[in-house]
Amino acid sequence: MELLFSAATVALAPGALLAVFLGSLLGVIFGAIPGLTFTVAMALVVPVSFSLETAPAIGMLLGTYIGGMTGGSVSAILLGIPGTPSAAATVMDGYALTKRGKASLALGTAVAASAFGGLVSLIVMIVSVDIVAKLALHFGPAETFALLLFGLSTICGLSQRSLLKGLVAGVLGLMIMTIGVDEMEGVRRLTFGTVTLQQGINLLVAMIALFAVPHVIDAFVKYYRSDTPPDGVSDVRVELPTLRDLGKTFWLMLRCSLLGTGIGAIPGTGGPIAAFLAYAHARKVSREPEKFGRGSMEGVVAPESANNAVTGGTMIPLLSLGIPGDPGTAILLSGLLIHGLTPGPMLFIQHPGEIYQIYLAIIVSYLCVVAIQLVGIRFFVQLLRVPAHLLAVGIIVMCGYGSFSIRNSVFDVYTVAILGVLAYGLIKARIPLTPIILGIVLGPSLEREFRTALILSGGDASVFWTSAPTIIFMGLAVVVIGTQVVRSVHATFTPKKSGISRDASVKSEK
Amino acid sequence: MSRLSPEQREKRRDLIFGSLLLAFSVVWTGTVYFTVPVGRGVGVGPQAFPLYLGASLIGLSALLLLNAWFAKGQAMDVPDDEEPDMVPIAGWPLARLIVSVCLVIMAYGYLMQSAGFVIATMLVVAFTLWVVVGVRRPVLVVGMSVGITAVSWLVFGQILGAYIPRGTWISLF
Amino acid sequence: MKLTKRTLMAGTAALALTLGHGAPAQAEFPERPVEMTILFGSTAQTIGQLLSELMSEHLPERVVPVQRTGGGGSVGYQYVDGTAPDGYNIVWNSNSISTTYHSGALDFDHTAFTPIAKISTEVTAIAVNANSGWESLSEMAEAIKAEGRPLRIGASGRGSFTHLATEAVLEAIGLADDAIHVPYDAGRAPVELLAGRLDAALQWPGQFVSHHEAGDLRILCVTSDERISMLPDVPTCHESGAEGVSMVMWRGLAAPAGTPEDRILILEEAARLATESERFHEAARTIGFEVTFADHAEFGEQIASDDAMLEELMTALGLKE
The missing domain is CATH 3.40.190.150 (Bordetella uptake gene, domain 1)
Incomplete structure (x- = not known):
């Protein structure tokens, strides 16, 4: 207790609070702008943190990480372009809500769910850091592969109209990520002898291409179609969710937060997969599953609470084992190192005070993020007043600069242009884009874990069904894929019946 | 363009897309098979994933084609919720628009590295508004071009301290 | 080209030069x-x-x-x-x-x-699980040869610096043909060692230090000629049985x-x-x-x-x- 008080005097000192606030603000801004993410923001903060004291330095980095994770939902909801990969699942219902004039409500709910998820994961982390870290040890490559495969099976649920096209999309996403250098064998794949292609397709670049470029083309197309220039959405009332609205989804938020914490604790997974699994879960248990994809508030709550819970989850292996779970925590790790805090089992023994400072910084950071966003929503929604074709020009600049700034590579901007046009073609061919993102996010880890598991077992494939976690996740994946395939085949052979029942469900909703 | 029923349009679209996809996946699989080494040692090597993915895409696109071919004029996935798919501009104007957006973004990237962020952004915004979108209000075009450039240069470069490419040709700012 | x-x-x-700054050539670098x-x-x-x-x-x-x-x-x-x-x-x-x-x-x-x-x-370092009981590279090599199974050793991907250092060490202790290189990235090696899925790992010592101090893992040696200031008590690989290895x-x-x-x-x-x-x-x-x-x-x-x-x-x- 004494330790907590002394930590509080350090962590809650004005300078430290200011640092956390500035970090959170920076994170929200970078997260909210499509193309710029918290990874870039954190890389900017690291040199600043060199010259700060330990508490403000760590607070600033944590604030940037957390702000960035929540900020990603802003452009996902307002523009349908996820600000970070973790917010890709939020697009489906968040953007649908904006189209129905409920942008501010969706933004407010997303912030509340984010903060809830983050704080739940912090509590879980404080209480059970040792146990969870030990459990995470049981997740070897085979187990992680099974979990990722289960995550990938949610593709079936995301391909709303045609299972076949959803699978096509997922496979395309997985394929894109095999271009470049195969890190495991050091082999160049599909680089056609060029150095440029050795960088491979960056996840963020692919995301900008898939979501932003079609958005821009669409905006221009609509501008051509209409005789009078559109004035954007005139109705931008600021309406925030009440506690009562939030209370209704309390249990969903809690379940998704725990899910996110658990997934965050397993190295090699991360925010996007947590968000998609939470989304799939929410739709499964929802009383109104037909609303998903058309503007369900639950479809925003679930991914947002889960992806922020990942922040607390990744702290567990980071602090107790010294293992960064995603690029954000990798930068956090070097920030900790430079201030003499070497994560690992000895951190809790040698630096208990700093541990409390980290906990407090996370709490303060969430408070800052909620405050910043609640104020910010009033300004964010004004974006919708900007005529869509003019906004689209701004998006081109953001995405061009954003994709360039990831690795300062012109190749990435070219990739955005080409993949973006292809993505527009895919939309016209009614191929859903979300499974592509899922494939892109999971592809590299899926392949790496699969191959590593086989190397460890000496080529014996039975590792994939001999431990408890592998049996569970493999089983779940098979069940999900199996039922969808059966349903889809059934629908193909009796098309009339399913057509009618679909019409009925649509009508009953309206 | 002759008037087609939604079902026919759907069928035609799936046939075209399926064929393109089939061609792409065959080329992909062939390229992987001949250029990526199988790898050595235990387990599966670097070739396995891209190869099997390519093979599955061949299968999936074949299924897509079969599905479209034998579809009994039944619209399997007519959009139900979205606005009706009345293509506002099609054919040549749409293609021109798509290609110009693609070229604008590529030119932006090229100019950013060579001429620097400031010049690239001003040019790209003005060009997009005037030529691609067809806005004919000089005040708006110049205002947006200078405005977006100034605000983003100030916010990213000066306030947030992010790296702003200065260009290799000439170094302004 | x-x-x-x-x-x-x-x-x-x-x-x-002609366009931008026709500045005098004497101007102080960098301008x-x-x-x-x-x-x-x-x-x-x-x-x-x-x-x-x-x-x-x-x-x-x-x-x-x-x-x-x-x-x-x-x-x-x-x-x-x-x-x-x-x-x-x-x-x-x-x-x-x-x-x-x-x-x-x-x-x-x-x-x-x-x-x-x-x-x-x-400088890279080699670590093993403390439960293995191995105190040096030569002990590890003997034990592996006696058991007649391959050594599973983790390093980054093929052709990376840690992989090359691994191969140099394995060659020196005579395990080059009795080892499986398991490519690991992003600091996963300590977990795999702790969980017992790997026998040894060669990585940057920062990843191992805290576990080494806690007694869960043991850093056998560092691959440089001389001991490093971060780990003064840890021998070099040359001292530990891999003669002539020097990889920094x-x-x-x-x-x-x-x-x-x-x-x-x-x-x-x-x-x-x-x-x-x-x-x-x-x-x-x-x-x-x-x-x-x-x-x-x-x-x-x-x-x-x-x-x-x-x-x-x-x-x-x-x-x-």
Whole structure:
């Protein structure tokens, strides 16, 4: 207790609070702008943190990480372009809500769910850091592969109209990520002898291409179609969710937060997969599953609470084992190192005070993020007043600069242009884009874990069904894929019946 | 363009897309098979994933084609919720628009590295508004071009301290 | 192809000179920010950022760190190689110039760059689970041979520096044919060791230190000639049974070949002053690297001798292309 008080005097000192606030603000801004993410923001903060004291330095980095994770939902909801990969699942219902004039409500709910998820994961982390870290040890490559495969099976649920096209999309996403250098064998794949292609397709670049470029083309197309220039959405009332609205989804938020914490604790997974699994879960248990994809508030709550819970989850292996779970925590790790805090089992023994400072910084950071966003929503929604074709020009600049700034590579901007046009073609061919993102996010880890598991077992494939976690996740994946395939085949052979029942469900909703 | 029923349009679209996809996946699989080494040692090597993915895409696109071919004029996935798919501009104007957006973004990237962020952004915004979108209000075009450039240069470069490419040709700012 | 690109670059540089600043040739270098290309993330990035900040204090203009990652460093090398040799583009390089070239990822080698200064050295370490009971490399080698099963040893991907160091150690202790290299990235090795899925791992010691102190893992040795300041009680691999092994990774600064020598000297001096600062030494202690400044001449010799050594090693391993 004494330790907590002394930590509080350090962590809650004005300078430290200011640092956390500035970090959170920076994170929200970078997260909210499509193309710029918290990874870039954190890389900017690291040199600043060199010259700060330990508490403000760590607070600033944590604030940037957390702000960035929540900020990603802003452009996902307002523009349908996820600000970070973790917010890709939020697009489906968040953007649908904006189209129905409920942008501010969706933004407010997303912030509340984010903060809830983050704080739940912090509590879980404080209480059970040792146990969870030990459990995470049981997740070897085979187990992680099974979990990722289960995550990938949610593709079936995301391909709303045609299972076949959803699978096509997922496979395309997985394929894109095999271009470049195969890190495991050091082999160049599909680089056609060029150095440029050795960088491979960056996840963020692919995301900008898939979501932003079609958005821009669409905006221009609509501008051509209409005789009078559109004035954007005139109705931008600021309406925030009440506690009562939030209370209704309390249990969903809690379940998704725990899910996110658990997934965050397993190295090699991360925010996007947590968000998609939470989304799939929410739709499964929802009383109104037909609303998903058309503007369900639950479809925003679930991914947002889960992806922020990942922040607390990744702290567990980071602090107790010294293992960064995603690029954000990798930068956090070097920030900790430079201030003499070497994560690992000895951190809790040698630096208990700093541990409390980290906990407090996370709490303060969430408070800052909620405050910043609640104020910010009033300004964010004004974006919708900007005529869509003019906004689209701004998006081109953001995405061009954003994709360039990831690795300062012109190749990435070219990739955005080409993949973006292809993505527009895919939309016209009614191929859903979300499974592509899922494939892109999971592809590299899926392949790496699969191959590593086989190397460890000496080529014996039975590792994939001999431990408890592998049996569970493999089983779940098979069940999900199996039922969808059966349903889809059934629908193909009796098309009339399913057509009618679909019409009925649509009508009953309206 | 002759008037087609939604079902026919759907069928035609799936046939075209399926064929393109089939061609792409065959080329992909062939390229992987001949250029990526199988790898050595235990387990599966670097070739396995891209190869099997390519093979599955061949299968999936074949299924897509079969599905479209034998579809009994039944619209399997007519959009139900979205606005009706009345293509506002099609054919040549749409293609021109798509290609110009693609070229604008590529030119932006090229100019950013060579001429620097400031010049690239001003040019790209003005060009997009005037030529691609067809806005004919000089005040708006110049205002947006200078405005977006100034605000983003100030916010990213000066306030947030992010790296702003200065260009290799000439170094302004 | 390369020639025309170079000519084009020179042409545009000349154009820029006439267009942009027809400044007097005597003007003090640098008169605009110097771009330092950083090839990797994590600690390489952090050290590079700190170095550029400290160097800026001793130069009239800033040194700006710019991330250009990908392809194990080849993307950034290619970028800097394509810039004008005027001292405004430098690269935060490492042995990766040799490994990328010899693996066939790049079509030019270290001679495309003029060395500026060597800055630091990083040393890899081998760790095992403390329950294994192995106290040295020779004990490990004996136990593995007695059990008659392959040693599962983790390192980064094939052709990476940690993998090459692993192979050098295995060769020296006679386990080259009785080991399976398990490629691991992003610091996963400690978990796999703790969980018992790996027998040993060779990685940067920062990942192991806390577990070593806690007694869960044991660092058997470090791959350098001499013990390192971070782990004074840990023997070298040579002492531990792998005779003659000496694998260290240096980091330093280089500019495209043809950069005027006076500019190289200005940058070298700024780098020297930066490495002498207290903040740099403190970062070395906390991040875990050795400050080993060397001037451009000495650095050039080391690059050449390391290149020959790595070429030989990679040829022996069949990694040379």
